[in-house]
Amino acid sequence: MASWLVTVDHKRIGILYLATAGLFFLLAGVLALLIRIQLARPDQSVLTGDSYNEVVTMHGTAMVFFVVVPILAGLGNFLVPLQIGARDMAFPRLNAFSYWLFAAGGIVFALSFFAQGGAARTGWTAYPPLSVLSPGNGQDLWILSLHLLTVSSLAGAINFIVTIHNMRTAGMSWMRMPLFVWAIEVYAWLLLLVLPALSAGLTLLLLERRFPGTFHFFVPEDGGSPVLYQHVFWFFGHPEVYIMILPAMGIISEILPVFSRKPAFGYKAIALSTVAIGCFSMIVWAHHMFTVGLSNYLNAWFMVVSMVIAVPTGMKIFNWLATLWRGNLSLDTPMWFAIGFLSIFTVGGLSGIYLAAFPIDWQVHDTYFVVAHFHYVLFGGSLFAIIGGLFYWWPKMFGRFLSERLGKLTFALLFVGFNVTFFPQHMLGLLGMPRRIYTYSEGGLWQAYNMVSTVGSFLMGVGVLVFMLAIARSRTGRRAGNDPWLGDTLEWYTTSPPPPHNFDTVPYVTSARPLSDLRRSLKERSAL
Amino acid sequence: MTPPVRPRLLLIIGVLAALLALAGAAAAGNGGFGPTSPASPNAEGIATSFWFVTALVLGVFLLVESLLVVFVVRFRRRKRPRDADGPQIHGSNRLELAWTAGPVLILFAIAVFVFAKLPGIIDSPDATASGGPLRIEVVGHQFYWQFRYPNGVIAIDRMRAPAGRPVVLDVTAPDWDVNHSWWIPRLGGKIDAIPGRMNTTWFRANEPGFYEGRCAELCGAFHAKMLTGVEVLPQADFDEWLTTAFSAQHQADPALGRELWEGVCAKCHGLAAEGGYGPTLAAATLTNRDALETVIRNGRALPGRNVMPSVGRDWTAAQLQSLYAYLEAEFGSQG
């Protein structure tokens, strides 16, 4: 036990990340259910305006900063050194430092519920002037927790980049790197480039909150500009979306070929489209600001570049479909989640086109249409891929399988529950329901869709419980060998779980699929 | 059953189900599958763009999802051994080119369509026979909307506007307030009300009627209660309302006072001042003009609780007088 507290082993740190983020996932999930209970029917008073705003803010912040990003950090930590045939990350102690800073940020964040005046309640975007004027200390602690987190992520990003650039095993050129590693590479660069903008924006916010007479960045009474904050925030905020989705896409690019018994269709196209998406993601931020009243020339620019991102994204989807084509599909749980990802992420990508076309965005911006859109991308996208990835790599991490039966049940509940929860929210938005309202009085369709959405959310809640049951049962689950799925990448070359030093020897890498090469040459040798 | 039959069947069933659902939705007054019945040229332009995008998006959606279903059904393992490899195809430049060019064309079509519709959405039509556009100032406050007409008439939360005439809105929020967003779904898109910034938007309601709207940007505890609406009247009725309000609002006007009480004060303090989010207000407080003015102009920080915003820092003397007149009539007798 104590050895986990002082560990600098990337695999253990990765598992610590996953476990901690898992706790935050449960917390944020409970908050989500509270939201759905409050909105199930008109004029409910389970939550007040203030407590609802706290719940919404903490749910969003937790899911983005304390669940999805750290889970990906955890998977990256566990997998990157294994997949590139390295012994550990480049800076193992910096790695431990990243995790503990993240944990500290998480503790500050969770305890901020007990701050004077309650937790932060200005949305995960914390727009000023509201976030400057908001009383109490919840907002200050929120800023502190994100400051800790950004430092943690920056250190982690540097570590990933140095590791990937310098520690790939013999023969692993860039074009032989696993697609998940490609995704983590771009993820890390994006973190490195945009997190400082968030830190700067939050620092200004904190200064203006604590020294209101001295600093005037965002409140216009003394010459500040509320719009400035939005630019700074979204310069970080849009790439953040890709920080959360690119590694998830990386997971999909690992699972689909293995369970189709084919190489990834268009490896180069997938890898390069990841890089392209990463680059473009940094010049589209103001598509979150179409209602601010920017010049329509600017709006037009941000519309066109946002649409350009759809091209490499579409390319990925078609390459994945082509990977399935004529394959030998083993429909195990990881594969089901990958298929679920494909079908749901497509919807999220397509609904994004409405948001990019700015006149249409004027109608749907800040409504439940947007809420539906980003949950299709982040839950149906990122989290489906992550859960699929956990089922896929669990045998490698712990030497035992998660139950297939419970896994498929988890998938069925989450897939159905997800669509029942979020699809009607598109309609709610078009009917005129803004996001972040704590109650409404409308009956009719508003009430019907909201009730359906709440029912779906509880279905997902049951799905998460089944998943937890599967995790609890895996202690006595079926034992896994080194390579239970017949994988393509180097992590399957070593034992499950891998020894502290990862590999005794690493085979010379001659393609992006060293293990399938190995299997083929073994087969050829035995045929001789 | 031969393998290729079932996927095709599934595909056909899927497409039919989707079409049926859409037709049903269209028949039922669209049920939220598109923007709610637009009633102004800009809202119509947006709705048309929406449906154009939907037509293309739906095609891509059906293509991807049906390919996915067909592939999963057709290429699932069945009796093959797990390690039986599929054909080792690494890619195809022709296909890559095709699914790069396809989306580019679709997105290009969308961009062209949207830009073609844009002038009709952003430019308010010129003056008509019924006179030039009417300009109304819209100011978002925590937690009410204040409208000011060219002749100085003030209204709270409920805007009156003439039918058939372009109405140009100058939308903002006071320097000491927070962001809000003005949105009447049937009369066009939303535009943010941002402190220190003046935005404009417009509408021209085709028919008299009441058009509901809401604040669309999180602005605090009562964001959900920042309801608003536009009551569109025939031109003659509107003119009459405006002149009547003009003469009434020159002195203390209990009608305006009532709007202020209900729209500004009662959301927190209750319609009968019984308290709620804000504290109960005694009749003595409500009729003490000096104390009232101080609190309305400056707001109040309650230690350990919430801050009352300075709701009326920018109110005119006539506005204050109107509120006093209403409060004295309503609560004075009890004191």
Ligand SMILES: [Cu+2]
């Ligand atoms: Cu974005």
Ligand SMILES: [Cu+2]
């Ligand atoms: Cu508001």
